[in-house]
Amino acid sequence: MSSSDSVDSRLAPYEALLVVSFGGPEGQEDVIPFLENVTRGKGIPTERLEEVGEHYRAFGGKSPINDQNRSLVAGLEHRLSEMGLSIPVYWGNRNWDPYLSDELRRMAADGITRAAAFVTSAYSSYSGCRQYREDLAEAVVAMGPGVPRIDRLRHCFDQPGFIAANVDGVVGALGEIPAESAERARLVYVTHSIPVSMAQTSGPAGGAYVAQHEAVARTVTEQVAARTGVEYQYDLVYCSRSGPPDMPWLEPDINDHLEALAAAGVPGVVMAPIGFLSDHMEVAYDLDTEALDTAARLGLSAARAATAGTHPDFVDTVVDLLLERAAVERGESVTRSSIGPPGPSHDVCPAACCPNPRGPKPALCGTDEPPYPRS
Numbered sequence: 001m002s003s004s005d006s007v008d009s010r011l012a013p014y015e016a017l018l019v020v021s022f023g024g025p026e027g028q029e030d031v032i033p034f035l036e037n038v039t040r041g042k043g044i045p046t047e048r049l050e051e052v053g054e055h056y057r058a059f060g061g062k063s064p065i066n067d068q069n070r071s072l073v074a075g076l077e078h079r080l081s082e083m084g085l086s087i088p089v090y091w092g093n094r095n096w097d098p099y100l101s102d103e104l105r106r107m108a109a110d111g112i113t114r115a116a117a118f119v120t121s122a123y124s125s126y127s128g129c130r131q132y133r134e135d136l137a138e139a140v141v142a143m144g145p146g147v148p149r150i151d152r153l154r155h156c157f158d159q160p161g162f163i164a165a166n167v168d169g170v171v172g173a174l175g176e177i178p179a180e181s182a183e184r185a186r187l188v189y190v191t192h193s194i195p196v197s198m199a200q201t202s203g204p205a206g207g208a209y210v211a212q213h214e215a216v217a218r219t220v221t222e223q224v225a226a227r228t229g230v231e232y233q234y235d236l237v238y239c240s241r242s243g244p245p246d247m248p249w250l251e252p253d254i255n256d257h258l259e260a261l262a263a264a265g266v267p268g269v270v271m272a273p274i275g276f277l278s279d280h281m282e283v284a285y286d287l288d289t290e291a292l293d294t295a296a297r298l299g300l301s302a303a304r305a306a307t308a309g310t311h312p313d314f315v316d317t318v319v320d321l322l323l324e325r326a327a328v329e330r331g332e333s334v335t336r337s338s339i340g341p342p343g344p345s346h347d348v349c350p351a352a353c354c355p356n357p358r359g360p361k362p363a364l365c366g367t368d369e370p371p372y373p374r375s
């Protein structure tokens with residue numbers, strides 16, 4: 001029996017769901033090989049690499065990201081089976097075991113010919129979108145004939161379940177701030193800094209990375225106001241800057257921003273990492289270690305909001321996007337959910353979207369997708 005015989009008609013033509021993630025080290029001996037995988041050919045200064053290596057070392061060399069993905073896969077399997085949807089869930093990473101190429105081989109061995117991929121990155125940018133698609137293309141070529149065909153589910157930043165999970169995170173964190181500061185607290189939304197040039201070329205028309213984050217920050221703040229009755233002031237700031245010092249990256253940095261807020265007399269802050277789908281190293285180190293230390297030094301009450309992680313509404317979002325795309329591929333008309341501007345993201349990336357700053361490379365899941373290897 002081929003796996004397609006048992007596919008639920010609501011999921012056809014998909015025979016599997018593939019969670020595609022970044023990957024992270026699982027122990028001290030993995031730290032350097034992992035960093036080498038991530039930074040190959042990228043010109044990251046050695047000092048930055050040593051610094052980031054120390055962040056991992058301080059956590060026993062283990063990033064939380066793999067366990068987060070294991071939980072997400074388990075949450076997806078649970079929800080799919082609750083809905084009576086019979087489909088296997090696989091997980092492959094760009095930079096660490098289980099690698100994408102190994103997972104594609106495992107899928108093929110299980111008889112999978114076509115799968116939908118959920119990429120654990122919510123926004124448009126080279127780092128968060130095309131780079132995943134390039135690594136998928138590399139894995140497809142590495143496997144060769146018989147490799148399953150992969151479609152990437154659209155970006156999830158505007159999905160009701162992603163927004164709801166972040167609203168819950170912010171409301172929960174507000175509850176951790178002393179009552180006398182909470183009403184006047186500032187909501188500080190945090191995402192990964194990227195080079196300004198990468199931000200400018202993100203998405204089909206440019207500028208998508210910042211615009212999408214601004215839309216999420218505004219929508220979450222509105223929904224927090226609806227829940228709490230307080231219209232909080234908010235900002236969008238950045239963490240985890242890398243690259244050479246003379247190259248402009250998105251600013252302000254979270255730590256500099258906390259200084260500015262303290263100087264302005266703001267009594268408390270909630271840091272909401274809307275740029276990250278789960279608690280990985282940027283959250284564990286840059287926010288929970290460094291930024292919370294900065295806040296303490298400044299005498300600011302501060303709490304960090306939970307990431308979407310395995311929030312049930314977020315798990316539902318992934319299932320919804322899978323069902324939606326399956327319907328699209330069957331030629332049915334669909335109603336696309338999307339909250340706030342800029343409106344639902346594309347299923348298939350336009351050719352000019354999120355270009356590689358080091359020059360073009362083959363990428364899957366776009367209009368410029370190369371042909372799959374044939375036997």
Ligand SMILES: CC1=C(CCC(=O)O)c2cc3nc(cc4[nH]c(cc5[nH]c(cc1n2)c(C)c5CCC(=O)O)c(CCC(=O)O)c4C)C(CCC(=O)O)=C3C
Binds near residue numbers: 039063065280
């Ligand atoms: C936008 C964005 C996301 C969010 C979207 C997404 O989730 O994909 C993200 C996620 C992540 N980034 C991660 C780790 C690293 N990123 C690095 C380097 C870089 N990231 C960049 C951007 C992003 N990165 C950029 C522009 C660079 C410079 C080099 C380059 O041009 O590519 C470096 C090298 C050292 C350094 O330069 O800091 C490391 C170790 C991990 C794993 C964490 C863990 O282990 O828990 C995750 C989830």
Ligand SMILES: [Fe+2]
Binds near residue numbers: 192
């Ligand atoms: Fe990164």
